[in-house]
Amino acid sequence: MSDVVNRIILVGHITCSPEFETEASGEKTAARFWLCTTWNGTDREPAPGADVLGWHYVVCTKPHALRAIENRCRAGTRVYLEGRARARMIVENGLTRGVVTDVTIEPENCDLVVL
Structure with missing residues (x-):
């Protein structure tokens, strides 16, 4: 048993139609989309009790x-997902511009x- 867990559970709404990657045979190999979630903010995020939007890139x-x-x-x-x-x-012109975390x-x- 490992001491490390990499698990994300989200319930949210897909924000735009998913984009698909396909092989030459026409078989779909991957789908990519943005998922929007909301949660009730704490005393630091933007105002006490305000809803906070989260945007998650899913592959x-x-x-x-x-x-x-x-x-x-x-x-x-609306979907429920379990992922990692x-x-x-992100590299542009040979320079690293940043790191993005996908689900x-x-x-x-x-x-x-699908809910």
Whole structure:
């Protein structure tokens, strides 16, 4: 058993229609979309009791979830997802501009449910 856990659970709304990556055969290999979540702010975030928006970039490579995204997900669709955090560097003109953390839904131990 490992001492480390990399698990993200989110419930939110897809903000725009998902974009798909396809192979030459036409098979979809990945879906990418933005998920919006809200939570009640604490005393520091922006005002006590105010709702705070969160934006999460999601990349899905799980075949079962890809079919659900293709058939049932559009802008405004509410979903429950379990995924992992994955960091990637943004490089422009050979220079590192920053690091972004994506939520990935991989074939093992991850899931997406359309609500």
